[in-house]
Amino acid sequence: GENVEQHPSTLSVQEGDSAVIKCTYSDSASNYFPWYKQELGKRPQLIIDIRSNVGEKKDQRIAVTLNKTAKHFSLHITETQPEDSAVYFCAAILSGYSTLTFGKGTMLLVSP
Amino acid sequence: NAGVTQTPKFQVLKTGQSMTLQCAQDMNHNSMYWYRQDPGMGLRLIYYSASEGTTDKGEVPNGYNVSRLNKREFSLRLESAAPSQTSVYFCASSPLPGQGVTEAFFGQGTRLTVV
Secondary structure (H helix, E strand, O other), X not given: OOOEEEEOOEEEEEOOOXXXXXXXXXXXXXXXXXXXXXXXXXXXXXXXXXXXXXXXXEEOOEEEEEEOOOOEEEEEEOOOOHHHOEEEEEEEEEOOOOOOEXXXXXXXXXXX | OOOEEEEOOEEEEOOOOXXXXXXXXXXXXXXXXXXXXXXXXXEEEEEEEOOOOOOEEOOOOOOEEEEEOOOOEEEEEEOOOOHHHOEEEEEEEEOOOOOOOOOOEEOOOEEEEEO
């Protein structure tokens, strides 16, 4: 089955800095890679996703890059704000299967 | 539009007691899932149902059973609760099994404590 590794487990940055979270996956057939944000006490919610036929996708301050050869993908947050503080989860899914495999999460703390 | 609704939000059980967590979605999704979330462990899949009438084990199914009652509802049952099942449980649903955009929508979670 798929295995997703996520690093770092915690990340502290100053407001305005950039933050990068990295994930690696094991199955080269995986073709969909979403990122979820979970605020304290809330449910995970999708913030951005990328498919295997695209190398990069951007949505305002958030971007995701995918390197299929190396089997890793990254979340980039620029100009971080205190409201970006949350736990972020990467995930991967195999075409033809119905389940997402999640990484263990990264707690991002943005200090004012 | 309620999305994914879980009940209850909080529950305390004694070891050996049983209970059922209820989940319903109103988005006409085919696939439904149950995850547990523990500190430092991320979201681990317990069981899933790719479509109405089917269920399959996930990563951590021991001690749990599920029922896909109809397309809307997917319940999780603990037959004999153990302290190791203390966790936050999330139900989720997605449109299609493994095809195209498969955004998973999560319920608000159930915080379960087994004493």
